[in-house]
Structure formats: structure tokens, C-alpha cells
Amino acid sequence: MEASLGRRLAAEFVGTALLVLFGAGSVVGALTLGGGELSYAGLGFIALAFAVVIAVVVYGFGPISGAHINPAVTFSLAVSRVFSWAETVPYVVAQLTGGAAGGLLIVAAFGTDAADLGGVGGTALGEGVSYGSGIVAEAIGTFLLVFTVMALAVDPRAPQGWAGLMIGLSVACAIFVIGPLTGGSLNPARTFGPNVAAEIFGGSVSWSQFPLYWIGPFIGGAVAVLVYQLVARPHREAPSAEDATGGAVDAESTSELRAPGRSEQS
Numbered sequence: 001m002e003a004s005l006g007r008r009l010a011a012e013f014v015g016t017a018l019l020v021l022f023g024a025g026s027v028v029g030a031l032t033l034g035g036g037e038l039s040y041a042g043l044g045f046i047a048l049a050f051a052v053v054i055a056v057v058v059y060g061f062g063p064i065s066g067a068h069i070n071p072a073v074t075f076s077l078a079v080s081r082v083f084s085w086a087e088t089v090p091y092v093v094a095q096l097t098g099g100a101a102g103g104l105l106i107v108a109a110f111g112t113d114a115a116d117l118g119g120v121g122g123t124a125l126g127e128g129v130s131y132g133s134g135i136v137a138e139a140i141g142t143f144l145l146v147f148t149v150m151a152l153a154v155d156p157r158a159p160q161g162w163a164g165l166m167i168g169l170s171v172a173c174a175i176f177v178i179g180p181l182t183g184g185s186l187n188p189a190r191t192f193g194p195n196v197a198a199e200i201f202g203g204s205v206s207w208s209q210f211p212l213y214w215i216g217p218f219i220g221g222a223v224a225v226l227v228y229q230l231v232a233r234p235h236r237e238a239p240s241a242e243d244a245t246g247g248a249v250d251a252e253s254t255s256e257l258r259a260p261g262r263s264e265q266s
Helices: 005-033 040-065 071-079 085-110 112-116 131-154 163-182 188-200 212-232
Strands: none
Touching (some): 005 040, 085 188, 131 163
């Protein structure tokens, strides 16, 4: 039986809060131990933290809400017609508020000094990186994430049980590459949460850069869906409008697509 919308939104809220708390929180931890400096090795451990928390959230909340925990993933699944456009806005609101809660929990754990440590683990363009390059980098990273979601969580041909691990690792892989350029967000809620917490506690926030963390992920996610549907999956398996059920499709309903709400990230 499909979970109620309220229960699914609660899962998205908690899941996104955990993503920000342990993902962005690992940035604050790395900067704390590194004296305010972040090495590429430190970035690797941050990527690992994101991979682990995403996998945990996907396996824990995937059967309830799909564990999108990312507005770009929700938008991309709506584009692919395996998620209801009518429930896209409620999901995004739950994700953004969950991200803000995660950011505040980081401050609760590390103290208000977290606002000065990378803006509560927030994301920003690297030195010398242009706005356009940032959009491209975020689009590339989110392409990999959403392509993985389509391949491991949506396509019924995918091997069972691998979605959470591989989705988490796809985010880690993207962070390895684009982290030095944009911080490797791939997720507007992941950037929004630390920004809100930093704003409240007097940290430096580059709100002017915030739109690129929407534009890049939304473009990259939509392109990933189109590429997957046109290239990777046979045309006869393309979803129909009837597949847009809003959350988790029944586990037995896999003749064309597995539930978007079985195992997806952020």
C-alpha cells in the first residue's frame, strides 16, 4: 500500500535533514581539523560521508517516499513521467525545509563557529571559477546522479539491492571531480540548508550564487532522463502518463518501470 502524502513528505524532510547534517557537517568537521583549510584528501572523506548518508537514507526511506531528498531528482522524475507533477512542489518544500533543519543541527553540534567554517559546510564557486562554468559543473555532476537513479532505481532491469549504494557512490564520484569548482552540491536543498543556518548565525553567504545550484542540477537531471530514455532503455519501456503515481508505485507494478519511490536520492 502506498504511503500517505504526509508520511512521504515527512520522510523527505527527515532524509534531507540527515543528508545535510552528515554531508555538509563533514565539511565543517574537515575544516575544524584542518585549521580552516581543506585538502583534496579532505574532500575525499567528505565525498565518502555523502555516499554513506545517501545510501542509508535511500535504503531507509526509499520504500516510503522514494528518498529523492533533492529537488533536482524530484523534478527529473517528473520530467520522466514516473512522478506526479502535482506532488513536485510539496516534495521540494519538504526537502528545502529539511535541508534548513540539517543546517541548524550542524550549528547545534559544532556551535556558532560553524557559520565561519565554510558557511556551515555550504557550497560556493571556487576561486577563478565563472558562473557559467559553475552551472556546467553542477549539470555534469547531477547528470551522473540522475542517470544512476534511472539505471538502478527506476529501470526494472536493474539488479535488486544496489540502488542505495550506487546512488551514494555516484554523488561521491561527482564530488571528486566538481568539488573544487562548486563544492559539489548537485542538490539545491543541500546548498540551501547551510546557507540558511549561516545567514542566521552571521556567516558569509553568497546568495548571488544560489541560482546556479538550481539551474545546473535541473538541466543536468533533465538531460540525464532524456539520454537514459532515448539511449539506455528500449523505447517500448518508456513510461506512460499512467505511471505518474506521486510516490512509490506498488512493488509488484514493475512491468514497465520500477517505482520512482523505491530507491532514489540526492
